[in-house]
Amino acid sequence: MALGVKSRLILSRLAQALPALAGIVVVTFILTRALPGDPAAYFAGPAADARSIAQIREQLGLDRPLPVQFLSYVTDLLQGDLGRSISTGQPVAEALMQRLPASLELTLFALLLSALIAIPLGVAAARRPDSWVDQACRLLVTAGVSLPTFFTGLLLVYVFYFILGWAPPPLGRLDLIYLSPPQVTGFFTIDALLDRDFATFRAALAQLVLPAMTLALFTLAPIARMTRASMIQALGSEFIRTARASGLSERRIVYTYAFRNAMLPVVTTLGMVFSFMLGANVLVEKVFAWPGIGSFAVEALVVSDYAAVQGFVLAMAVLFVLLNLLIDVVYTLADPRVGMEG
């Protein structure tokens, strides 16, 4: 019965996302059209005259009225066709499928790294507020969030590649001497492992470490601060006093009782940080020549590549919906109270 309630909750969350997605389709269409810049002029090249630009505009279908363009866009969309990028000539769906895994791999790895450092740090800081651990935590996260990612990225490259020589050159996902592993998930590290090709795995991981560290440093702050705050609140709550008065061990009090309660807001923060990172790591992708979705979007935007921009925004929107759903599911599993009210 309880599961029935929860699975229905998930279904309804999905249904609630549909109007949002429809809205995004409309808004991105209008916004891309409102952008200054003419894709036909760009496509025709600097030497083209007015007549050839008009011809290209006609070829691209941009001379038709906006509602007609919108209708054909939506019709294509419903058939799973995101259109073709005018700058590369590649279908947008294909480009996204190539680049999205690169961004996801980087972001997920960075998030994992960040959470592995920030959560224990936050817990340690919360157990002894204003102690040296707390001060050190505060210093680290403030520094992490104050330094821009392109700066920390360059600094890490300078130290670990240029001076120490520990890291491989910051040139994309895999050194040129290795072949990409056969695609299963699109994550090079995982695909290499699945292929039992450990040399490629190590090489992919080595490429991943520096950009992931750069991103992780930047995201330590929200995760560590939220962990600290919600852990302090949990440790100060009345059920912890009951647990102490019952003589439960410190480990049980801190981890089983306080930590599990404190994790609920942290899960939400993780979701927010993840979606923020995915869209905002363009600078990191540029510094490390990472063939991700962020740099793709910026390049498309610069040349008013309508189909590419629309495809990117839509892909991000779908990811957001799925991510929020995932957070809801985690929440429902972690907190028995969810789904009972409402």
Next chain:
Amino acid sequence: MSGSLLQVENLTVEFRTRNGIVRAVERVDLSVGRGETLAIVGESGSGKSVTSYAVMRILDSAGSIAQGSVMFSGIDVANADEDTMATLRGREISMVFQNPRLALNPIRKIGRQIEDVLIRHVQATHNNAKQKAIELLAKVRIARPEERYDAYPFELSGGMCQRVVIALALACKPRLLIADEPTTGLDVRTQKAVMDLIVELVAEQGMSMILITHDLGLAAAYCERVIVMEKGRVVEAASAASVFKDPQEPYTKRLVRATPRPGVSLRDLLPDPEIPYAAQTPRTESVEGQPLLEVRDLVKSFAPAQSASLLSRFMNKSVAEPARSVDGISFTLAKGETLGLVGESGCGKSTTSAMIMRLLDPTSGSIFFAGRDIGAIPARSFARDADRARLQLVFQDPTDSLNPRFTAARAIADPLYRLGGVTRADEARTAVEEIAKMVGLPHDLLDRFPHQLSGGQKARVGIARAMVLRPDLVVLDEPTAALDVSVQAIVLNLLADLRAELGMSYLFVSHDLQVVRMLCDRALVMRAGRIVEEGSAAAVLEDPQHAYTRELVSAIPHPPL
């Protein structure tokens, strides 16, 4: 005292705060013998809870035992190491807390929480812990314990949660049980059931008990000896029988006096009863003419917990009967009359008052206010209705019902700006100062913010805010439930004086029958959305007719008088 289990001598507890060191407990001596029950009584801030936390060494990190000794069965608690204390807690000394719902881990099954304690103190192994936890649940008389083992705290009532906390505390058969306000916030019948259960289990296992409470009546009814604390010090120690009959210290006398009890009037609660009592002059019975408020067949039903979406409503076709929170009640309230609305939590009394205040729309029935059916006006638009200013509400929690960013004067002036058509600040100020004088709020407190005021002062602000428009009807929703008895005495008298002075009617919602008897003319007893008894306030308490009312009256703690 060689036979004593717990011996506290010269105990001083200090807290480090931003404003320096605060002594919460000062030079307290007390002892509890084996099998003895001791009550520590005091008002908020008296240090009674801090004393017990010091005994268990669970003071928060800012607090410490500055002086004195705590000996428990030969163990020096004040100087014991943390390992010894962790073994002692729950195993030898355990505690039952106020607010049972918050005292349990909200996301862990209650059965697992009991198991945690059993396993920690080696009272059970992983194999038989579940069975033992279920036995404990049965022992605290939780029906269907096998099922309830899997329940989460939010699925249980307050009284039920308190039973779980008791099971937790008694799991390892400790020698001393400290019960810290175990029944505050519970209904009177639940209070009786919980206290009876605690006392019975304590006696059965030959345990000692310390009961910490603000309620002198409860203390005297359930304990052998009573210690009275004020501002961190013990002011009197006496047997339960003598503390009520023959209090020695001035503070105890004031406390006894302020405790609502049979056969006293409102004025008797005050420390100085010589003040002329306006409310004692017989009030004019204005039976002639139409009543100020007439409620006819009022019903409020809430749809059962709505499923999340339309989709699921289609999937789940069987629609449950809507629950009737208020189930067809009718009553009248005359001009100048005070009507008490009595009942336990969930009986529909708050829903009723919310409908009369037009914060909730009734499902059916009518509410005539001064001859006009205000029940027909949607709650949404009533805020702009001309009659809105004639109805005011005083809330239960004096702190939460004040905007923390408003000064007292601004809070009181709020209805003037919103409903009274006042726009000029000096005009509002005059009216505020006038009403502040009437409610006894000193002039210099008017520019303070809520956090700079005491509980009693905040209650006065709430009352002044309701009275500033000189309404015809004031709904008082448990206005003294969160206050200490001495403050309650003053606030109740203030309400009686204001009524006499301004000629208002009160609808007084309360769970405390003694308070209703003293303040109200008539009383209605509600149960499960219906009125089960109606009559003069004195008659309802002294000669209850309905079985339920009799049960309520008999559940009031009876101190030995």
